[in-house]
Amino acid sequence: MKLKKMTPEGIAKFAEYLDLLENEPTRLVPTHLLNDAGCSEDFGSATEIQKKDFGSRYAASEYLDDVLSKTGVADVVSDVGLWAWLTLLYFDELCPPKTSGERELRERPAYIPEPQNFQRYYRHLLLGPFLIFRAHRDAPKRAMALLCKPLPIIDDIVAQLASRQEFVSNPAVVELATNLYFDPAIGTIKKGAGGKGGGSPRRLADILWQFDVTWDLYAMSLKEFWAVLPQEFEKFRPAGLKVSS
């Protein structure tokens, strides 16, 4: 199908659906808005997009990066209509129905982004991972700790690191988080990485926050981070990891 964006009327109708869904969790998804002439319009140069199941934030971001690069539109990030349309297209994966048919909604910015809220961009279930992917486009797998989970899930690693611009935009910090918490053998987060205690993402964020006062974090290499990280993180250090840079 052709990639589109929602018109203001389309966004209002989608928002109305989300309001109704809160009280009527089995309400049918208004997919007709995707091609309704008053609710959706063409986006950029004619670009094909497929409805598919991604399985992870990474797969979705990789696909959307490829599709959106073909549109010829420079600013795809701040277009609320585009992201609302994409959200509706992939709504079954972003807000999947349970066996009872009921859907459990997250907060509104998970589905309709707030373009002016630069601190909470990451809460949008498609735009958030897409921005992280694009920020690390030169080597996106370094951000696997932030991108490996299924689309509806914003875990503590994302919440702690993506909400702080100093961290999420820093290649060495993001690679450090992936080294610490992502297990490439199972393709997801290591067991025990979701807690709040020693070595947890929350502790990492707090420690980096303190380091940020003293160190120029953007100038530090991954090797330097490993050298100053407290002992509590050793349990997450990959066996045999050799850090060269």
Place this chain on the structure above:
Amino acid sequence: MIRRFNYTDRIRIQRKDVRIKLREENGKFAFDADLSALADYELPPDSFVFVEAYRQANWMRFDFGQVGAITPDKKRDLSQFESPDGLLFRVKVTPNGDIHTMLAEADRIPLARPEQNEGERTPLLPVKPQKLGDEIYRLDFSDDRPLLLINSDAGNYADIGRSPAFMSLVYPGVFREILNRVLLIEKHDDDANSEEWKSQWVKFASLHPGLGELPGPDDTDGRTDWIDKAVSAFAKQLQARSKFEEFWKEGK
């Protein structure tokens, strides 16, 4: 978020000493930075100066030479950012060499648009409309400074914010919530840094009459009393009761 300690006596560069202007050339955005005031700080002339631009997950870094010889990167286009909206800048000064400690820093510097006046300031409590479900307002601390969100579905947020009912019932509570956060949770103990929101709120509170000196950070009871007095004085200054009566009579 944990408190941060400046163990290394990093110098805080005042935001007023850094001016970053947006420039547009052939449809592309770039910036110019006036860092001449760095010469007034006691920094080694050979220390390195960097300017970083950031927003969301994107970040760009520009080399600006040394404190004693500011030489901006020739290429200062903001190519990683699709628009300049919401861009913030950080100025860092680090020692000459491979040690990445920070000598001085200024952070969260917004772009001064060409049409912006030199003296424009950020309000102490910015107010924004936002969908909040059944909540009428919410105090949001997720950004650098507190933000008062008013439910955009409840009516015109500016009119709501100015209404006697809202002012009398909400603002004293908001004031208390902010002071609790600053003084009891974060145990902030400074009102001298005019650039930091926590210090600005402590300063604002302490300007109310009859409060006395702010008790130390570990004197929780003393600080609680101090906050009570501050909120009481604030409500008096706001004429909260007469505003409430105005609303209440209208409600009858």
